[in-house]
Amino acid sequence: MRLIPPMDDEPPPEYVAFVTLRQRELRAEAARLVGGDPTADQIYLEVLTDVAGHWRRLRWWSRITRGDAVAAYLRRRLAARTKQWRDDQIYEVEVRVLRPPAPVVPLVTPGGSLALRKAAVLPGTARASLDALADAEIAWVHAYLRSQWRRIGLHIGGVVVLIGGLIQYMGWLSSAGA
Secondary structure, eight states, X not given: OOSSOOOOSSOOHHHHHHHHHHHHHHHHHHHHHTTSOTTHHHHHHHHHHHHHHTXXXXXXXXXXXXXXXXHHHHHHHHHHHHHHHHHHOSSOOOOOOOOOOOOOOOSSOSSXXXXXXXXXXXXXXXXXXXXXXXXXXXXXXXXXXXXXXXXXXXXXXXXXXXXXXXHHHHHHHHXXXX
């Protein structure tokens, strides 16, 4: 019996939905923060992996505080990963932030039925794109592997502490008996 169950090896549907909702803006923000560098996709996946590793805790905290702890954590991790990327650069990186032009949305789309035009604005009609699903799966598996390595490290650390304690205890017994 475990106090805290281990992380599942498959992402929950809530996580996949979260990635699907945030994918475009997170990719764009990562690309903007690193100046369009090709490593923006790597930073994007690392941030999703960080979120996946803390998913249960963040969801729990969101329920308690009735806020969006997941989005706040996502922003913090994106800023931290971007800062880490900048610190790792050989030369100083100067990034100029330019606002993208506002997208023009036509009020009436030519062609198609009324139902087809309404489907674009109704919630729940958009299906998870395959790239969002793939990104969610990859990030979740990376977080799962991190949790497995962390668990192995904790077991090894516990064994080392136990053996060290036994050696100290045996040394104390031998000095007390002499």
